[in-house]
Amino acid sequence: MMQNGIVKRTLAEHRRALDGGEYTSRELTRAYLDTIEQREPSVGAYLTLDAERAMQAAREADERRALGIQKGALDGIPYALKDNFCTAGLRTTSASKMLENFVPPYDATVVARLREAGAVLLGKLNMDEFAMGSTNENSALGITRNPLDPGCVTGGSSGGSAAAVAAYEAPFALGSDTGGSIRQPAAFCGVLGLKPTYGVLSRYGMIALASSLDCVGIVTHTASDCAAVLSALIGKDRLDATSRTHPDPSFEVSGELPHLRVAVVRELLEGDEVSPAVVRSCKTAVELLRAHGAEIDEVSLPSPGSALASYCVLSAAEAASNMARFDGVRYGNRKADVSDLSEFYAQNRSEGLGEEVKRRILFGSYMLTREKRAMYYDRARAARCEIRERMTEILNRYDLIINPTTPTGVFKRGEKITPEKRRRADLCAVYASLAGFPAVSVPFGRDENGMPLGLHLTAAPFREALLLRVASFFEEVGE
Amino acid sequence: MNFSDFEPVIGLEVHAELKTATKIFCACPTAFGAPPNTLCCPVCLGLPGALPTLNRRAVELAVRAGLALNCEIATLSRTDRKQYFYPDLPKAYQISQDPYPLCFDGGLSVGNGERERYVGITRIHIEEDAGKLIHTRNQTLIDCNRCGVPLIEIVTAPELHSAEDAGDFLRALRQILVTCGVSDCKMQEGSLRCDVNISLRKKGSNEFGTRVEIKNINSFAFVEKAIAYEARRQFDILAKGGDLQAETRRYNASTGKTELMRAKERAEDYRYLAEPDLPALSLSREDINAIAKALPELPRAKAARLTRAYGIVKADAEIIVSDPSLASYFEYAATYTEHPILLTGLLLTELLRYCHSDPFDPPVKAERIAEIATMLGEGTVNSTTAKKLVTRLVDGDFDPRATVETEGLAQIRDRETIMRTVNETLCENQKAVADYKNGKTAALRALQGHAMAKTKGLADPVLLEEIFKEVLSE
Structure with missing residues (x-):
């Protein structure tokens, strides 16, 4: 058996190890399956494991490598999927009793692209039923605990995706983000979560929650891992009429931090709901940017109500x-x-x-x-247009909007969250969703209980490269 | 109260299946009559996660219909979800268009003479068809082959006032849609279906009465019958001092009556939602102009041109243009003869008797029928021979002029020969001669018949009659 440490490596390290023959895809896949076996009893991220086919896919990747054929940067690298992505021949439930036994006859486009890239699917991950929720406690099919503290929730709705990556049960996972469903659990589990620009990743085969807001999201440990996955997934899909060609498809995260104009959102750092630790950590982050030459201004986000x-x-x-x-x-x-x-x-x-x-x-x-x-509906559409315009205005003047991903640290399991608190918690993330702009949550700082917090960065459409570059900066400067 | 003091106010909603090879939101074929559920994919089955993509060909055909029906074409329109639960609707919503249809504010001239009128078309929008339910004795099965077949819905202004008006409109509409290649309009395959909105009001009034909708009628004849029945039914209720209910009815073809389906209070609220899976539908002026340029000549214009160019009567021209294949056959044949009027006669009275296919599938080569028209015009053959030749050509092709020569079918126009035949006939039919002289003019017809038989039908009928009259009056 391989040393369990290898599951903590980055995608680039896996790639080098596979290329250099340090370990095979089968050994790597086996290492993740072993970790799953050890951690699942306390984490519960997976709803369905597909170990047999994963090992088969890994074997095929090894055979390709032996012949000198490579499908891409992710060839032979395992991953896991939120259970709202359709997988041909593999149960896809959206964590609902409604679809408990539903086996799709087709693959979602992102799944097909990962298959084509040689990535190895380990299994399907728990979530709030049909992605409705922010704790993963709305799953009808299982309980997922925060790998960093089993007494805490994972966040949601992509809680399984964040937990699986945080527990090293997969090197990366896909989830979906409608109003923060990737970013918030990523923050609570101490991993990186990207919601790309609306339309950059095909939604075909992802079971819809709110189609005009839904985005495929990526959970990884690092910004450079995220960049590698994003690169493998982008490209217009003729099966999704809202999908778009990325005009700037190179996501290089290394190199000099560019000169940045940064907008700090006043409202999201004020009020009783925002915990002191959150304020402290966000302010620290801002100061770090300032120290690296960024221009910082306070702005107001338009009409939070x-x-x-x-x-x-x-x-x-x-x-x-x-x-x-x-x-x-x-x-x-x-x-x-x-x-x-x-x-x-x-x-x-x-x-x-x-x-x-x-x-x-x-x-x-x-x-x-x-x-x-x-x-209601017509006014909501009008309000959304207005918000998109004003976000565009702000991001014409600034490169980034920075705010905490969540107003507080992670919730305890079973904790009663008031509707008001829940809405406030959403506020940090919904602007980017309504505008269709890319946003990332990068782990930064700790709450009062030592649990991770997330820093939330929003940029103009198609500026994922900038978001990942800045996220990478925060990884380097650390906690 | 008199029925004749009232007039029905009628608006139609016509659903026509667009003639595309594939469905409106996926690449499945639109073929009719395939085994159940063999023309389906995740998209038209509404499987979780599947998304629609718009078939641009369907849009093009809908725009074509809009232009042919004198509509404005929206450069920006959108699709909406019309939501209701029914087992033939896999997504539980139909993708249609609600506030921003593709085409609007059009109309067309229908009917002839006294009944000629312009009927406004409020809007034309694109939408997808639902599946088909198959009811067996103890279960209901679903065939999803039709799910996602592209349709246009054409909505008229409430400007029709009789069953005949509605029939005129539907026939004119069908002609245009077929001519433009927008739809096959095969009612028996359900590619044209009609909903009727009808109310009654006192003639001269501008008010609208209580409206009743009759759903899903699948033949023009039934539309007319349903309107006639429903107008009378509404009148009978009003005449008894009753109140009409706003309701949805269906037409029962076996009883010839309309029957209640549901009251309007229970009308569905379709909870329209702007379709988030499809971007706004935008068309450039250039796109629209290109489609306009490619429009074929429309039936009315074509009928007028045929009347002008060939000197044929309007009624014949209208029959010819009612079927684009028939019209092109006629025009092609007309290039081979100087006698288009005779050609029209042979075509409409003879050839069409042997041709029941829709669209018209010519059983005789155009050159052949044109040649017969020419021989008829020249006097080479008489009309009886011409008709016989047409009939023979349906059974198999031959060169009519050569056949006339080799079989001796040329018309007999030689005075001497005919005179001889007339005299012989008179000798052999003394009684008929006596009858004729006693004032029984019908006897002449019998005599002509005998004489014609003697010439094996080849005599020039005009000359024959002339000579008979000459001889008998001596």
Whole structure:
């Protein structure tokens, strides 16, 4: 058995080791499977393991390497997927009873691209049901604990993705981010989480939450790992009409830190909800940038109230629509022996869907009713346009917006979070989601309990390279 | 209260299947009649995570329809989700267009003479078709082959006032859609379907009565029957002092009646949502102009041109243009003869009797029928022979002029020969001669028939009649 230490290496180190023959893809894959076996009883990140096929894929990668054929930077490197990415022949549940036994006949585009790049899929990761939640406690199929403290949640909804990477159960994982679902759990688990520009990564085959906000996100330990994964995944997909060609597809994270104009968001560092440790860590980060020659200004983000309202209404309205196909007719949870059609639908959905999902379906459907749509849905769309414009204005003047990823440190498992606190927590992330801009959460600082905090950087569309370069700077300067 | 004091106010919503090779949001074929669920993929099955991509060909055909129907074309429009649960709708929403349709504010002239009128078209939008439910004795099965087949919905202004108006409109519309290659409009395959909105009001009033919708009628004849029935039904209720209910009905072809489907209070709220999976649909002026340039000549314009260019009557021209293949056959044949009017006669009265395919599939080469028209025009053959030749050509091709020569089918126009035949006939039919002289003019017809038979049908009928009259009046 390989020394377990190898699972802590970066993707570039794995690549060198594989190329240099230090270990094989099979040995590397086995090392992650061993770690999974050791850590899963306390972490619970995986819903489905695909060890056999992973070993097969690893063997094929080794055979290719032996012949001198290489598919790319990720050839032979294992990874894991949030369970809302469709995988041909492998159960894909979205952590819902509705899809507990759903086996898709097709691969999501990002999955197909990783397969094509030779990456080795280890398994599927837990999440909040249909990506609705921010603690992973809304999963209908399992409990995931924070690998750094089993008493804490992982955050969500990509909690499994953050936990698997944090626990070294996978060197990288894909998740989805609708309003912070990659960035917040990354912050809580002490890993890096990138939500790219909307449309940069194909959504085809990713089970939708709110289609106009959903992005494929990447969880890694380092910015350079993230850059490698991003490079393998970008490229317009003819199966996703909203996908776009990246105009600047080189994500080099090394080199001199460029001269930066940085905007610090005043509102996100004020108020009772923001913990002193969070304020302290964010201010430290800002000072570090200043010390490296950055210009720093305080800015106000436009109308936080309307941003949150807009996000709530639009995400729920789209979610309600996207959830409608789960009716049990063609696949999914299905009650036999019900002759009345409405009753059939009602029973399939009542049993198959969890509380939070139902809450959002009701809320979202209400927002779209004939009587309410002008008042809520249409206004939410208008507010979103305004926010996108004002974000564009800010990012014409500044390279980066910097703020904490979350207003507080990680929650305890089972902790009651008030709706107000939950909304405030979302605020840090939703601007980038509404605007469709790229944002990254990079681990920086610790909360009062010594748990990790995240620093949240937002840039103009397609400036992922800049985000990763600055994230890499914070990795270097450390805690 | 008199029925004749009232007029129905009718608006139509016509769904036409666009003639694309593939579906509107995926690459599955649109073929009709394939085994159930064999033309499906994750997209049209609405599997989790699957996303639509818009078929630009469908957009092009919809724009073509819009231009042919005199609509404005939106340079920027969008798709919306129309949401309702039904087992034939895999995503539980239909991708359609709500506030910003692709085409709007158009119309077309329909009907002839007294009934000629301009009917406004409010909008044309693109959308996807649903699947088909197959009900067996104890279960319902779903065939998703039709899911995602591209449709346009054409919505008229409430400007039709009778079953005949509606029929005129549908026929004119069908002609245009077929001519432009937008749709096959095969009602029996469901590629054209019609919803009727109908209310009744006192003639001369500008108010609208309570509106009833009749859903999903699949033949023009049924549309007309349903309107006629429904107008009468509404009148009968009003005449008894009753109130009409806003409701959705269906037409039952076997009873000829409309039946209640659901009351409008229970009408669905479709909770329209701007389709986030598809970017706004933008078309440049250049795109639109290019489509306009490629538009074929439309039926009305073509009928007018045929009337002008060939001197044929309007009614014949309209029959010819009703089928684009028939029209092109006619125009091609017309290049081979100086006698287009005779050609039209042979085409419409003879050839069409042997041709029941839709679209028209010519059973006889255009050059051949043109040649017969020419021989008829020259007097080489008479009309009886011409018709026989057409019939024979349906069974197999030959050169008609050569056949006339070798088989001796040329028209007999020699006075001497005909005179001889007339005299013989008169000798052999003394009773008919007597009848004729006693004022029974019909007897002449019988005599002509005998004489014609003697010439094996080859005599010039005009000359024959002339000589009979001459001889009998002596």
